[in-house]
Amino acid sequence: MAAPMRGMSVLRQAFQGLVRPAGGQVCRQVQHRCYSTPGHVQVDMNSETGVATVRLNRPPVNSLNLDVLTELSIALEKLETDKSCKAMVLASAAPGIFSAGLDILEMYQSTPERCVAFWRALQDAWLNLYGSRLITMAAIEGHSPAGGCLLAMSCDYRVMAEGKFQIGLNETKLGIVAPFWFTDVMLNTIGHRETEKALQLGALYSAQQALSIGLVDKVVPLAEVMPTVEGELKNWLQIPAAARVITKTSMRKAVLDRLRSQKEKDAQFFADFINRDSVQKSLGMYIASLQKKKN
Numbered sequence: 001m002a003a004p005m006r007g008m009s010v011l012r013q014a015f016q017g018l019v020r021p022a023g024g025q026v027c028r029q030v031q032h033r034c035y036s037t038p039g040h041v042q043v044d045m046n047s048e049t050g051v052a053t054v055r056l057n058r059p060p061v062n063s064l065n066l067d068v069l070t071e072l073s074i075a076l077e078k079l080e081t082d083k084s085c086k087a088m089v090l091a092s093a094a095p096g097i098f099s100a101g102l103d104i105l106e107m108y109q110s111t112p113e114r115c116v117a118f119w120r121a122l123q124d125a126w127l128n129l130y131g132s133r134l135i136t137m138a139a140i141e142g143h144s145p146a147g148g149c150l151l152a153m154s155c156d157y158r159v160m161a162e163g164k165f166q167i168g169l170n171e172t173k174l175g176i177v178a179p180f181w182f183t184d185v186m187l188n189t190i191g192h193r194e195t196e197k198a199l200q201l202g203a204l205y206s207a208q209q210a211l212s213i214g215l216v217d218k219v220v221p222l223a224e225v226m227p228t229v230e231g232e233l234k235n236w237l238q239i240p241a242a243a244r245v246i247t248k249t250s251m252r253k254a255v256l257d258r259l260r261s262q263k264e265k266d267a268q269f270f271a272d273f274i275n276r277d278s279v280q281k282s283l284g285m286y287i288a289s290l291q292k293k294k295n
Protein backbone atom coordinates (compact mmCIF):
# COMPACT_ATOMS: atom_id res chain seq x y z
CA MET A 1 0.00 0.00 0.00
CA ALA A 2 1.29 3.45 -0.89
CA ALA A 3 2.08 5.72 2.04
CA PRO A 4 -0.44 8.53 2.50
CA MET A 5 0.75 11.80 0.90
CA ARG A 6 1.24 14.84 3.13
CA GLY A 7 -1.33 17.56 2.89
CA MET A 8 -3.98 15.29 1.43
CA SER A 9 -6.62 13.53 3.51
CA VAL A 10 -6.58 9.75 3.63
CA LEU A 11 -10.20 9.84 2.51
CA ARG A 12 -9.39 11.88 -0.60
CA GLN A 13 -6.40 9.64 -1.39
CA ALA A 14 -8.57 6.57 -0.99
CA PHE A 15 -10.99 7.98 -3.54
CA GLN A 16 -8.12 8.63 -5.90
CA GLY A 17 -7.00 5.03 -5.54
CA LEU A 18 -3.70 6.02 -3.93
CA VAL A 19 -4.20 4.14 -0.70
CA ARG A 20 -6.13 1.07 0.22
CA PRO A 21 -8.01 1.91 3.43
CA ALA A 22 -8.04 -0.74 6.13
CA GLY A 23 -10.93 -3.10 5.47
CA GLY A 24 -11.75 -1.49 2.14
CA GLN A 25 -11.15 -2.43 -1.47
CA VAL A 26 -9.85 -0.52 -4.43
CA CYS A 27 -10.35 -2.64 -7.54
CA ARG A 28 -9.37 -1.69 -11.04
CA GLN A 29 -10.50 -3.67 -14.02
CA VAL A 30 -10.57 -2.83 -17.68
CA GLN A 31 -14.22 -1.77 -17.76
CA HIS A 32 -15.11 -1.05 -14.14
CA ARG A 33 -13.37 0.89 -11.44
CA CYS A 34 -14.90 0.49 -8.00
CA TYR A 35 -13.87 2.76 -5.20
CA SER A 36 -15.17 0.86 -2.22
CA THR A 37 -14.02 2.25 1.11
CA PRO A 38 -15.07 1.68 4.69
CA GLY A 39 -16.95 4.94 4.19
CA HIS A 40 -20.49 5.55 3.10
CA VAL A 41 -20.33 6.38 -0.60
CA GLN A 42 -19.59 3.68 -3.17
CA VAL A 43 -18.54 4.67 -6.66
CA ASP A 44 -18.55 2.22 -9.55
CA MET A 45 -17.22 3.70 -12.77
CA ASN A 46 -17.95 1.82 -16.00
CA SER A 47 -15.20 3.06 -18.28
CA GLU A 48 -16.78 1.46 -21.33
CA THR A 49 -20.00 3.49 -21.08
CA GLY A 50 -18.65 6.47 -19.10
CA VAL A 51 -21.43 6.02 -16.55
CA ALA A 52 -20.63 6.10 -12.83
CA THR A 53 -23.00 4.70 -10.23
CA VAL A 54 -22.74 6.43 -6.87
CA ARG A 55 -24.46 4.58 -4.05
CA LEU A 56 -25.14 6.01 -0.63
CA ASN A 57 -24.29 3.33 1.89
CA ARG A 58 -25.12 4.31 5.42
CA PRO A 59 -27.67 1.81 6.70
CA PRO A 60 -30.28 1.74 7.95
CA VAL A 61 -31.59 4.91 6.27
CA ASN A 62 -28.66 6.69 4.56
CA SER A 63 -29.05 9.74 6.79
CA LEU A 64 -26.62 12.40 5.67
CA ASN A 65 -24.10 13.27 8.36
CA LEU A 66 -20.89 15.28 8.03
CA ASP A 67 -18.88 12.25 6.89
CA VAL A 68 -21.36 11.12 4.24
CA LEU A 69 -21.70 14.63 2.83
CA THR A 70 -17.92 15.10 2.73
CA GLU A 71 -17.44 11.76 0.98
CA LEU A 72 -20.21 12.54 -1.48
CA SER A 73 -18.66 15.89 -2.30
CA ILE A 74 -15.26 14.34 -2.91
CA ALA A 75 -16.74 11.57 -5.07
CA LEU A 76 -18.62 14.13 -7.18
CA GLU A 77 -15.54 16.34 -7.56
CA LYS A 78 -13.53 13.36 -8.71
CA LEU A 79 -16.10 12.29 -11.29
CA GLU A 80 -16.41 15.88 -12.51
CA THR A 81 -12.71 15.99 -13.35
CA ASP A 82 -12.62 12.47 -14.84
CA LYS A 83 -12.72 13.15 -18.58
CA SER A 84 -13.97 9.63 -19.30
CA CYS A 85 -17.05 10.15 -17.11
CA LYS A 86 -20.17 11.33 -18.92
CA ALA A 87 -23.00 10.48 -16.57
CA MET A 88 -23.71 9.67 -12.97
CA VAL A 89 -26.51 7.62 -11.42
CA LEU A 90 -27.23 8.44 -7.78
CA ALA A 91 -28.66 5.44 -5.93
CA SER A 92 -28.68 3.67 -2.61
CA ALA A 93 -26.97 0.53 -1.36
CA ALA A 94 -29.51 0.22 1.47
CA PRO A 95 -32.77 -1.54 0.60
CA GLY A 96 -36.03 0.39 0.91
CA ILE A 97 -34.44 3.79 1.23
CA PHE A 98 -32.94 6.40 -1.07
CA SER A 99 -31.99 8.72 1.78
CA ALA A 100 -33.79 9.80 4.97
CA GLY A 101 -32.30 13.26 4.48
CA LEU A 102 -30.04 15.11 6.85
CA ASP A 103 -28.96 13.23 9.93
CA ILE A 104 -31.19 14.77 12.54
CA LEU A 105 -28.61 13.98 15.21
CA GLU A 106 -26.25 16.46 13.49
CA MET A 107 -28.81 19.16 14.22
CA TYR A 108 -29.88 18.15 17.72
CA GLN A 109 -27.83 19.27 20.73
CA SER A 110 -24.80 19.88 18.53
CA THR A 111 -22.19 22.64 18.90
CA PRO A 112 -22.36 25.76 16.70
CA GLU A 113 -18.95 24.85 15.22
CA ARG A 114 -20.10 21.36 14.23
CA CYS A 115 -23.34 22.82 12.81
CA VAL A 116 -21.36 25.20 10.59
CA ALA A 117 -19.02 22.42 9.39
CA PHE A 118 -21.99 20.15 8.71
CA TRP A 119 -23.82 22.84 6.75
CA ARG A 120 -20.74 23.71 4.69
CA ALA A 121 -20.42 20.03 3.75
CA LEU A 122 -24.07 20.00 2.64
CA GLN A 123 -23.62 23.19 0.63
CA ASP A 124 -20.56 21.77 -1.13
CA ALA A 125 -22.19 18.44 -1.92
CA TRP A 126 -25.22 20.23 -3.34
CA LEU A 127 -23.18 22.75 -5.36
CA ASN A 128 -21.22 19.86 -6.86
CA LEU A 129 -24.34 17.88 -7.70
CA TYR A 130 -26.65 20.63 -8.96
CA GLY A 131 -23.78 22.31 -10.83
CA SER A 132 -22.41 19.11 -12.36
CA ARG A 133 -21.54 19.00 -16.07
CA LEU A 134 -22.47 15.30 -16.02
CA ILE A 135 -25.85 13.84 -16.91
CA THR A 136 -27.19 13.04 -13.44
CA MET A 137 -30.01 10.62 -12.76
CA ALA A 138 -31.58 9.57 -9.47
CA ALA A 139 -32.62 5.94 -9.05
CA ILE A 140 -35.08 6.30 -6.18
CA GLU A 141 -35.56 2.78 -4.87
CA GLY A 142 -37.03 3.78 -1.52
CA HIS A 143 -38.12 6.64 0.74
CA SER A 144 -36.68 10.04 -0.07
CA PRO A 145 -37.75 12.72 2.42
CA ALA A 146 -36.21 16.17 2.94
CA GLY A 147 -32.47 16.18 2.12
CA GLY A 148 -33.05 12.92 0.21
CA CYS A 149 -35.58 14.72 -1.93
CA LEU A 150 -33.12 17.60 -2.41
CA LEU A 151 -30.49 15.19 -3.76
CA ALA A 152 -33.02 13.58 -6.11
CA MET A 153 -34.37 16.94 -7.33
CA SER A 154 -30.82 18.12 -8.00
CA CYS A 155 -30.36 15.41 -10.62
CA ASP A 156 -31.45 15.87 -14.25
CA TYR A 157 -33.92 12.97 -14.21
CA ARG A 158 -35.68 10.90 -11.55
CA VAL A 159 -37.03 7.37 -11.70
CA MET A 160 -38.91 6.21 -8.58
CA ALA A 161 -40.11 2.80 -7.44
CA GLU A 162 -43.88 2.43 -7.14
CA GLY A 163 -45.43 1.27 -3.86
CA LYS A 164 -45.23 2.54 -0.32
CA PHE A 165 -42.24 4.89 -0.72
CA GLN A 166 -42.59 8.64 -0.17
CA ILE A 167 -40.73 11.70 -1.38
CA GLY A 168 -40.95 15.39 -0.51
CA LEU A 169 -39.58 18.27 1.51
CA ASN A 170 -41.22 17.62 4.90
CA GLU A 171 -39.18 20.15 6.92
CA THR A 172 -42.14 22.03 8.41
CA LYS A 173 -43.31 18.79 10.02
CA LEU A 174 -40.07 18.81 12.03
CA GLY A 175 -40.60 22.45 13.03
CA ILE A 176 -37.81 23.59 10.73
CA VAL A 177 -37.86 25.59 7.51
CA ALA A 178 -36.52 24.52 4.12
CA PRO A 179 -33.55 26.79 3.30
CA PHE A 180 -33.93 29.15 0.32
CA TRP A 181 -31.83 26.98 -1.97
CA PHE A 182 -33.94 23.86 -1.24
CA THR A 183 -36.94 26.01 -2.16
CA ASP A 184 -35.24 27.28 -5.33
CA VAL A 185 -34.57 23.72 -6.51
CA MET A 186 -38.16 22.70 -5.86
CA LEU A 187 -39.44 25.80 -7.66
CA ASN A 188 -37.31 24.86 -10.66
CA THR A 189 -38.69 21.33 -10.52
CA ILE A 190 -42.43 21.64 -9.90
CA GLY A 191 -43.23 25.36 -10.20
CA HIS A 192 -44.46 28.00 -7.78
CA ARG A 193 -47.96 26.87 -6.83
CA GLU A 194 -47.07 23.22 -6.12
CA THR A 195 -43.95 24.31 -4.20
CA GLU A 196 -45.93 26.70 -2.03
CA LYS A 197 -48.36 23.94 -1.05
CA ALA A 198 -45.69 21.26 -0.72
CA LEU A 199 -43.44 23.34 1.54
CA GLN A 200 -46.10 24.75 3.83
CA LEU A 201 -47.64 21.32 4.38
CA GLY A 202 -44.29 19.53 4.56
CA ALA A 203 -45.91 17.17 2.08
CA LEU A 204 -44.61 13.67 1.46
CA TYR A 205 -45.91 12.21 -1.80
CA SER A 206 -46.35 8.66 -3.02
CA ALA A 207 -44.50 7.91 -6.25
CA GLN A 208 -47.72 8.29 -8.28
CA GLN A 209 -48.53 11.65 -6.65
CA ALA A 210 -44.95 12.79 -7.21
CA LEU A 211 -45.27 11.82 -10.87
CA SER A 212 -48.50 13.79 -11.22
CA ILE A 213 -46.86 17.04 -10.01
CA GLY A 214 -43.61 16.48 -11.92
CA LEU A 215 -41.49 15.79 -8.85
CA VAL A 216 -40.31 12.56 -10.48
CA ASP A 217 -40.18 11.73 -14.18
CA LYS A 218 -41.06 8.05 -14.22
CA VAL A 219 -42.57 5.49 -11.81
CA VAL A 220 -41.86 1.81 -12.34
CA PRO A 221 -41.78 -1.41 -10.27
CA LEU A 222 -38.80 -1.56 -7.92
CA ALA A 223 -36.89 -4.09 -10.02
CA GLU A 224 -37.29 -1.87 -13.09
CA VAL A 225 -35.81 1.31 -11.61
CA MET A 226 -32.19 0.69 -12.62
CA PRO A 227 -32.98 -0.74 -16.10
CA THR A 228 -35.26 2.27 -16.71
CA VAL A 229 -32.52 4.71 -15.69
CA GLU A 230 -30.08 2.91 -17.97
CA GLY A 231 -32.54 3.05 -20.87
CA GLU A 232 -33.18 6.76 -20.34
CA LEU A 233 -29.46 7.43 -20.13
CA LYS A 234 -29.02 6.08 -23.64
CA ASN A 235 -31.25 8.92 -24.93
CA TRP A 236 -29.41 11.58 -22.97
CA LEU A 237 -25.99 10.28 -24.01
CA GLN A 238 -26.90 10.81 -27.67
CA ILE A 239 -27.20 14.59 -27.22
CA PRO A 240 -24.01 16.53 -28.06
CA ALA A 241 -22.44 17.06 -24.64
CA ALA A 242 -21.32 20.69 -25.05
CA ALA A 243 -24.77 21.87 -26.10
CA ARG A 244 -26.44 19.98 -23.25
CA VAL A 245 -23.98 21.27 -20.63
CA ILE A 246 -24.36 24.91 -21.75
CA THR A 247 -28.14 24.55 -21.61
CA LYS A 248 -28.08 22.99 -18.14
CA THR A 249 -25.59 25.54 -16.80
CA SER A 250 -27.55 28.51 -18.08
CA MET A 251 -30.76 27.20 -16.51
CA ARG A 252 -29.20 26.48 -13.09
CA LYS A 253 -26.67 29.31 -12.79
CA ALA A 254 -28.88 31.84 -11.00
CA VAL A 255 -29.84 29.38 -8.28
CA LEU A 256 -26.26 28.16 -7.82
CA ASP A 257 -24.90 31.73 -7.70
CA ARG A 258 -27.48 32.72 -5.12
CA LEU A 259 -25.98 30.26 -2.64
CA ARG A 260 -22.36 30.74 -3.78
CA SER A 261 -22.59 34.45 -3.02
CA GLN A 262 -23.67 33.89 0.61
CA LYS A 263 -22.33 30.52 1.71
CA GLU A 264 -20.84 31.70 5.00
CA LYS A 265 -23.86 33.81 5.91
CA ASP A 266 -26.12 30.84 5.13
CA ALA A 267 -24.01 28.50 7.30
CA GLN A 268 -24.04 30.92 10.23
CA PHE A 269 -27.76 31.46 9.81
CA PHE A 270 -28.33 27.70 9.88
CA ALA A 271 -26.25 27.28 13.06
CA ASP A 272 -28.12 30.12 14.80
CA PHE A 273 -31.54 28.94 13.64
CA ILE A 274 -31.07 25.30 14.52
CA ASN A 275 -29.80 26.11 18.01
CA ARG A 276 -32.87 28.15 18.93
CA ASP A 277 -34.62 26.63 21.96
CA SER A 278 -37.92 26.31 20.09
CA VAL A 279 -36.27 24.51 17.14
CA GLN A 280 -34.34 22.18 19.45
CA LYS A 281 -37.57 21.37 21.25
CA SER A 282 -39.33 20.51 17.96
CA LEU A 283 -36.42 18.35 16.83
CA GLY A 284 -36.36 16.54 20.17
CA MET A 285 -40.06 15.76 19.84
CA TYR A 286 -39.59 14.58 16.25
CA ILE A 287 -36.74 12.25 17.24
CA ALA A 288 -38.91 10.84 20.04
CA SER A 289 -41.76 10.28 17.56
CA LEU A 290 -39.42 8.35 15.23
CA GLN A 291 -38.36 6.17 18.14
CA LYS A 292 -41.93 5.72 19.41
CA LYS A 293 -42.99 4.48 15.95
CA LYS A 294 -41.03 1.32 16.70
CA ASN A 295 -42.50 0.58 20.13
Ligand SMILES: CCCCCCCCCCCC/C=C/CC(=O)SCCNC(=O)CCNC(=O)[C@H](O)C(C)(C)COP(=O)(O)OP(=O)(O)OC[C@H]1O[C@@H](n2cnc3c(N)ncnc32)[C@H](O)[C@@H]1OP(=O)(O)O
Binding pocket: 060, 061, 063, 096, 097, 099, 100, 101, 102, 103, 104, 105, 143, 145, 146, 147, 148, 170, 171, 174, 176, 177, 178, 179, 180, 269, 270, 273, 274, 290, 291, 293, 294
Ligand atom coordinates in the same frame (compact mmCIF):
# COMPACT_ATOMS: atom_id res chain seq x y z
C1 LIG B 1 -36.89 32.97 9.83
C2 LIG B 1 -36.64 31.57 9.38
C3 LIG B 1 -35.97 31.49 8.04
C4 LIG B 1 -35.62 30.08 7.63
C5 LIG B 1 -34.20 29.76 7.73
C6 LIG B 1 -33.87 28.30 7.47
C7 LIG B 1 -32.56 27.95 8.08
C8 LIG B 1 -32.23 26.48 8.04
C9 LIG B 1 -33.20 25.60 8.76
C10 LIG B 1 -32.78 24.17 8.86
C11 LIG B 1 -33.11 23.35 7.68
C12 LIG B 1 -32.61 21.98 7.86
C13 LIG B 1 -32.99 21.08 6.74
C14 LIG B 1 -33.19 19.79 6.96
C15 LIG B 1 -33.53 18.84 5.91
C16 LIG B 1 -33.59 17.41 6.38
O1 LIG B 1 -33.20 16.56 5.64
S1 LIG B 1 -34.17 17.07 7.93
C17 LIG B 1 -34.35 15.31 8.00
C18 LIG B 1 -35.76 14.95 7.68
N1 LIG B 1 -35.91 13.52 7.57
C19 LIG B 1 -37.00 12.90 7.95
O2 LIG B 1 -37.95 13.50 8.42
C20 LIG B 1 -37.03 11.40 7.81
C21 LIG B 1 -37.28 10.73 9.12
N2 LIG B 1 -37.26 9.29 8.97
C22 LIG B 1 -38.35 8.59 8.56
O3 LIG B 1 -39.40 9.12 8.30
C23 LIG B 1 -38.18 7.12 8.47
O4 LIG B 1 -37.03 6.75 9.17
C24 LIG B 1 -38.06 6.60 7.01
C25 LIG B 1 -39.42 6.70 6.32
C26 LIG B 1 -37.01 7.38 6.23
C27 LIG B 1 -37.65 5.10 7.03
O5 LIG B 1 -38.54 4.39 7.84
P1 LIG B 1 -38.13 2.95 8.40
O6 LIG B 1 -37.53 2.14 7.32
O7 LIG B 1 -39.33 2.41 9.11
O8 LIG B 1 -36.93 3.22 9.42
P2 LIG B 1 -37.03 3.80 10.92
O9 LIG B 1 -37.27 2.66 11.84
O10 LIG B 1 -37.97 4.94 10.99
O11 LIG B 1 -35.55 4.39 11.11
C28 LIG B 1 -34.45 3.55 11.37
C29 LIG B 1 -33.51 4.29 12.29
O12 LIG B 1 -33.01 5.46 11.60
C30 LIG B 1 -33.29 6.63 12.38
N3 LIG B 1 -33.52 7.75 11.46
C31 LIG B 1 -34.47 7.84 10.54
N4 LIG B 1 -34.34 8.99 9.85
C32 LIG B 1 -33.28 9.65 10.37
C33 LIG B 1 -32.64 10.91 10.08
N5 LIG B 1 -33.06 11.71 9.11
N6 LIG B 1 -31.59 11.24 10.83
C34 LIG B 1 -31.12 10.44 11.82
N7 LIG B 1 -31.69 9.24 12.13
C35 LIG B 1 -32.76 8.85 11.41
C36 LIG B 1 -34.53 6.24 13.19
O13 LIG B 1 -34.66 7.06 14.31
C37 LIG B 1 -34.21 4.82 13.55
O14 LIG B 1 -33.23 4.84 14.58
P3 LIG B 1 -33.22 3.73 15.72
O15 LIG B 1 -33.10 2.41 15.04
O16 LIG B 1 -34.55 3.87 16.45
O17 LIG B 1 -32.06 4.08 16.59
